[in-house]
Amino acid sequence: MTPAARFQAAAEILDQFLSGMPAEQCLTRWARNSRYAGSKDRAAIRDIVYDALRCKRSYAHLGGAETGRGLVLGALRSRGADPTQYFTGERHAPSALTPLEATYTPAPMPELVALDCPDWLAPDMKTSLGTDLAPVLESLRQRAPVFLRVNLARISREHAIAQLAQDGIGALPHLLAPTALEVIDNPRAIQRSRPYLDGLVELQDAASQAVISELPDVQNQTVLDYCAGGGGKALALAALGAKVTAHDANPARMQDLPNRAARAGAKIALSEQPEGKFDLVLTDVPCSGSGSWRRSPAGKWSLTRNALDQLHLAQMQILDNARLHTRPDGWLAYVTCSMLKSENQLQIANFLDRAPEFELVKERQLTPLEGGDGFYLALLKARAA
Numbered sequence: 001m002t003p004a005a006r007f008q009a010a011a012e013i014l015d016q017f018l019s020g021m022p023a024e025q026c027l028t029r030w031a032r033n034s035r036y037a038g039s040k041d042r043a044a045i046r047d048i049v050y051d052a053l054r055c056k057r058s059y060a061h062l063g064g065a066e067t068g069r070g071l072v073l074g075a076l077r078s079r080g081a082d083p084t085q086y087f088t089g090e091r092h093a094p095s096a097l098t099p100l101e102a103t104y105t106p107a108p109m110p111e112l113v114a115l116d117c118p119d120w121l122a123p124d125m126k127t128s129l130g131t132d133l134a135p136v137l138e139s140l141r142q143r144a145p146v147f148l149r150v151n152l153a154r155i156s157r158e159h160a161i162a163q164l165a166q167d168g169i170g171a172l173p174h175l176l177a178p179t180a181l182e183v184i185d186n187p188r189a190i191q192r193s194r195p196y197l198d199g200l201v202e203l204q205d206a207a208s209q210a211v212i213s214e215l216p217d218v219q220n221q222t223v224l225d226y227c228a229g230g231g232g233k234a235l236a237l238a239a240l241g242a243k244v245t246a247h248d249a250n251p252a253r254m255q256d257l258p259n260r261a262a263r264a265g266a267k268i269a270l271s272e273q274p275e276g277k278f279d280l281v282l283t284d285v286p287c288s289g290s291g292s293w294r295r296s297p298a299g300k301w302s303l304t305r306n307a308l309d310q311l312h313l314a315q316m317q318i319l320d321n322a323r324l325h326t327r328p329d330g331w332l333a334y335v336t337c338s339m340l341k342s343e344n345q346l347q348i349a350n351f352l353d354r355a356p357e358f359e360l361v362k363e364r365q366l367t368p369l370e371g372g373d374g375f376y377l378a379l380l381k382a383r384a385a
């Protein structure tokens with residue numbers, strides 16, 4: 001496909017997204033109907049689509065319309081490219097610019113438009129991020145790095161780097177966690193590489209790994225991963241020697257976990273109704289996802305005040321349930337991939353009022369300025385009986 005044809009395909013996919021279809025579904029459906037597109041085309045189109053989702057507001061401003069065509073036009077203008085080189089009207093390319101499009105001069109961009117922040121969310125983000133607001137919002141407009149977690153139960157970081165190199169993948173240690181590698185070359189080859197297939201490395205954000213590395217020693221400890229989802233953190237805990245029980249309100253979310261655990265050589269019990277008390281309960285709660293909007297940018301635009309209020313309630317209830325599963329003198333770890341105080345520090349302050357038997361031992365807020373996603377950890381200790 002020509003570069004212009006890729007932009008046209010991205011515009012069509014974005015139109016479908018704007019009419020309400022999830023981004024991944026739009027991409028999959030397009031790929032299924034476009035067998036002529038090679039893997040490089042599909043990857044390039046995915047990048048154009050995801051860049052436009054991260055920067056939807058500013059691109060719509062520059063392109064003059066919140067449509068697929070407006071967004072790709074805005075994308076070209078934002079990178080200083082000449083749109084007439086792509087909007088040629090030739091076969092498979094976008095049709096030539098209309099006189100209105102060609103002469104359109106965008107008004108000066110308000111700050112929140114330039115930073116691709118929804119207006120309603122700006123006060124909460126400002127309260128939460130203070131002087132980091134603009135740099136963090138700017139970071140959310142960029143692609144996220146690709147990180148791997150090295151399964152230290154089976155291989156060292158150095159050997160993992162050497163084995164990845166044999167499969168043409170470049171990776172370097174990352175400061176955020178002792179298990180973390182940042183992939184600097186050929187990330188698309190990871191899932192076919194030997195170290196990945198052999199369970200020596202897993203895809204996992206570095207901040208997500210950092211959160212695990214902040215927990216107390218879990219070797220031989222019983223751990224309940226109360227919101228296990230796909231099991232990224234459950235696997236990381238099992239690699240550290242924990243006896244992990246994984247639970248999720250939606251057990252279907254855990255369907256890949258047995259295979260992932262088998263690949264990693266880990267044992268993880270799944271439980272639809274966990275019983276009893278554990279040395280550590282991890283609650284990696286559902287949240288706004290504001291820390292991971294580089295990877296899942298649609299969430300930035302779909303979040304509403306009402307949805308955020310619902311999340312606050314769910315987080316509160318999960319903490320109250322997790323409290324019942326934490327043994328005296330045990331640990332409760334509350335984690336979000338959010339940077340909003342209302343989901344993090346405030347949620348924990350309210351919990352401590354309801355649950356005076358806990359004390360806050362450690363709190364950490366990470367943002368993309370440290371390299372990984374935005375994550376929050378509160379580590380609470382239950383009083384001995």
Ligand SMILES: C[S@@+](CC[C@H](N)C(=O)[O-])C[C@H]1O[C@@H](n2cnc3c(N)ncnc32)[C@H](O)[C@@H]1O
Pocket residue numbers: 226227228229230231232233234247248249250253284285286287314318
């Ligand atoms: C942030 S995701 C978990 C990600 C996962 N821990 C990982 O590292 O890959 C949050 C999970 O919480 C689950 N969840 C939502 N409400 C819940 C509840 N009330 N109790 C338990 N799990 C819940 C969701 O189904 C979702 O899988």
